[in-house]
Amino acid sequence: MASDPKNFVFEDVVKHNKTKDCWLIINGKVYDVTPFMEDHPGGDEVLLAATGKDATDDFEDVGHSDDARDMMHKYYIGEVDRATVPKKRTYVAPADRSYNPDKTSDFIVKILQFVVPLVILGLAFAVRSYTKEKSA
Incomplete structure (x- = not known):
């Protein structure tokens, strides 16, 4: 452990966000992981x-080993x-909008919501008519 631990504010810690200067906050503690960037098993991208x-x-969430936890001290x-x-911010979906992952225009979505059930219904009637003709 550092011989003279300091107290940091969040705004100062987040400035250290590059490969050659990388600090992390874990359980209220600040770690300068810059020397570990090249050796991290998940790669430096994970730390960044x-x-x-x-x-x-x-x-x-990663489930680090006891050895990894011991290594953090240095x-x-x-x-x-x-x-x-x-x-932490949690995502709250707008109440008046349905999920639209590909950002299709609302107009197209409404048309599809109307047309697709009609097409399915039409196919069902076509199959029914076809099977009745075959059995007659």
Whole structure:
């Protein structure tokens, strides 16, 4: 561990978001993982993707080994003031809009919502008529 741990505010930690200068926040602690960038088993992209936020969930979701957790001590440089860390945002879908992943225009979506059931119904009648003719 660092001999003189410091207290950081979130805004200062998130400035360290490059391969040659990378800090992470995990469980309220700040780690300078710059020396570990080339050695990280998941690659430096994984570490860079965890900058600019509280990376605790990212770290825990991977299921790091005890050895990995022990290794963290040498990168520890201080604590983050948790009051300065933004609250996690959760996505809230608009109530009046249906899910539209490919951004198709609303007009097209409404037409398809009307036309597709009619086409299916038409096919059902066609199949029914065809099977009646074959059996007669």
